[in-house]
Amino acid sequence: MRVISTGSTKGNCYALQSSADEIVLLDCGCNYKKILRGIDYQISNVSGVLLSHEHG
Helix, strand or coil: CEEECCCCCCCCEEEEECCCCCEEEECCCCCHHHHHHHCCCCHHHEEEEECCCCCC
């Protein structure tokens, strides 16, 4: 599991990557560009996204 953008006031994102290189993103609460960098721009490997809450 990789933590992307710790300490963000808007939220964080967590990337879980399997041994087959599939990525699931959890709580994508930070800037899209930070998420892309955090997953090494492997957009085609993202197989799902889970949002557990939102910030109002």
